[in-house]
Amino acid sequence: MSGFLQFIIRPPTNSGSLPGNVVCPQRVLKEHTMSGLILVSHNQCQRSTLTAVYEGILSRQGGLWISWDGESKVIPHDASRSYSAQQADQYETVTFSYTPGELNEGYHNYIHKGLWPVFHQRPDMARFSTSGYQEYKNINKAYARAICEHATPDDVIWIQDYHLLGCAAYIREEGLTNSVGIFLHQPFPAGRMFETIPEWRWFTDSLLCCDLIGFQTVQDMNNFLVWLESEFRLERLEAQSFRIHGRIIRVGVFPVGIDLDDVQCLRESNSCAYMEMQCRESLPENTVLSGGHLDESSGLPYRISTLEVLLRRHDCYQKNITLLQLAPPAAGHAHDASELGHALEALCGELNGVHGTMNWYPVNYLTHAYSREEQAGIYRASRVALVTPLMAGMSLMAKMYVALQDPKNPGVLILSQFAGAAEQMEGAIIVNPYDPDAMASAVHRALQMPLHERRSLHARLMKGLHMHNSHHWAGSFLRMISAEPAVPEVLPPPAFYPRLSSSRARY
Template identity: 35%
Template sequence: MSRLVVVSNRIADPRKTAAGGLAVALGEALKTTGGMWFGWSGTVVEAGTPGEGEMHTQQAGNVTLATVDLCKEDHDSFYLGYSNGVLWPVFHYRLDLADFDAGYIAGYRRVNQMFAKKLMPLLKPDDIIWVHDYHLIPLAAELRAMGCTNRIGFFLHIPLPPPLILAAIPQHEWLIRSLFAYDLVGFQAEADVQHFARYVGEEAGAEALDPHHFRAFNRTVRAQAFPIGIDVNEFQALTRARESMDMFERMREEYARRRLLVGIDRLDYSKGLPHRIKAFRHLLTNYPENRNSATLIQIASPSRESVDAYADIRQQLEGLCGAVNGDFGELDWMPVRYIHRTVARKRIPGLCRAARVGLVTPLRDGMNLVAKEFVVAQDAADPGVLVLSRFAGAAEQLKEALLVNPYDTHGTAEVIQQALQMPLEERQRRHQKLLERIREFDVHWWRKAFLQALSETEPGG
């Protein structure tokens, strides 16, 4: 059996990973075959040399963890600059927030070259290589330039925007051409595959051999959607655990006279949090029976707080929450409970289970696993209702959620009211169908489906 080599910006020890998430699925696959996980160590060396980083290796059972340090200049240009200052906003359709002029692309290319140079001597001829996310788009091209002939797959965890938005990136041709060095490129949603097909056809003159195979630059690449899931059994076990049940009981006791709505997000401009608070305000304005009755708990975990755009959205969000509480609150009722810190993962299922409505309303999201976790945490006998943005990748799968356009705050308020009034029988029916689909296409299905497709894909040269 071929060894699996996983490459991602950050790595995790598969023996220590908490339940859920990407690391569980990858760790399971690595432990099955024996393998290697390669990426950034998380260490920034203040006085290091650009393009050079110290290598570290350690064993985690039968998995080798191989990491590379970054100097401050490389970290600032590769990670903060190009990955999160250019690619993240553009791929989330926010051209207005992208810093195109800072010249970060040189550092992005340099770090990908360094990663390839460090990884190449560690590879065996029959290794299967699986590269993850936008930080490492050009990695396969760098490996190919060094003579690597292994099967290499790539999975993009964030959305891929339409061709005209992609084309706003300086040197976008080089970036997307790099994807043709892979044998298989995986996306979260069919919409992303369609955007890729349109881009390579219109901008690169690629020949579409069939709906999933494209030939350009003397290579053929397979592009396909593999929507990522969660570990349903693990999350259900988490829901039944003491910390989760304690949270559920506390919420049920404290809000015995209220109906809870919950939002759980990173504080990021892609999550649509100001729009959500405005929609909740419309709900209280247009449906006054919700006053002194409905409470929104909004968790917005800190994220990249040194970046101006994140400081701006925090200030905006805090202002909106304060205004709602000031205009509608009572001595014994606060409409919005805003929490700007990370809540322990073990408590999240209990909070979800106590909620009548889960609000997952990003302006754009690759998948959004909180939507799936909310459904799994529910009591099937009396489930809450998921209100989901049509612009989350999860919307392609979770059709029985109440889908909304988060930009339409009045319309979102109407749907939230529908969710609050939904009869028990309809809630049960929707929940059952959602849970069946989430269970069928869980994180283990995702990992197996991608690796199976990669093993079946002919090398694209």
């Protein structure tokens, strides 16, 4: 029996303290009374579409939000970690700092240079270390301690993403029997790619301590189930549940949506209006927005090649198009940002040198970060959005672009077939992000699209955004985890879920 599977097989005993260097802090909140939801995420201080989603959910639902505060502090070995509690309008927050080792080895190295490439189908770029793994565990222990200190028996604990894959195991080790769910915002790797993580067994054991495991897409869920059955003998129950060692675990697909109230606030802000005006005055009418962090999954070089193909094919775009390339560095990634940045700068410089003139250049390459309000203005001023990551769990940028458009004169969304959003955004032009020729054709089609067709596509997209907004996402997940699991007779694997050879099944 491996690792934390022992907690699946028999009830855990309360050991009184978590292993590692996290010492029980003085309780900062005796109990939270707003709701039975504890939302656990890696960062609530970084302003992003996703943090706005969390804020909107908690403002409506109430509850407790536990997260890192974005800071790094030296914590003496014999001192307790400091947890800071604050009261928001409708919910409470508990935050804490990472140690320098947790930030550098656990967060930047193990998470971003190890786990991130594997989850984005690039295990060849992954870099793992024993020290990084230890600090990653320390991060998860710190979260588990905060959860254990503030959870009441009826709370639902909702863990967010691969930063906290080990958290459920530590919660169960402390004896908590609460409903625990985890949602993976990143794509789940196909085949046996998950096993390229040296500690994959530990991660699997911890995942199986959850009651519900949520995914962005059907493909992600199937990747997980097919892989899991190749490693463990599962008793399939409903299409979305299985039993392992007497414990029922459910899985589900919950595509994350955006908060449309948040979009309305952005649209009405002065910064948005000013940035939109600046863009419209200084950029050509045919402005193509290309956004994404400066990381290995963004596919930014292919977008530069797309513009080069477009300019060669169509003379009408000479001096009448700009690819507005926004590429702020990601918060840690498999390769040095400067290496990626230099490569992209070289491509942009070459294209501008060949096709540009004294007073016009086709690529406007910007690496500094804009506020969310300023981004909204840029989105509104762009005729086309080229959102073509090589791999993405969802791509909330695509949804934000659509939601921010003027319905009377909307822009057109071009979306990668390998973004999770492509599974649900009917009305986008879907492309292969590795094919600049096909993407150039899509950009030309989008720029030449008549107004009535643009309005029709936008209306279809907005219908989907309203149906599957952030509150629908949270509500569907919380309803499923709160419902009693049905236990029907055992079902055979469905057609889409091929049974692999049982020779590798482990018990």
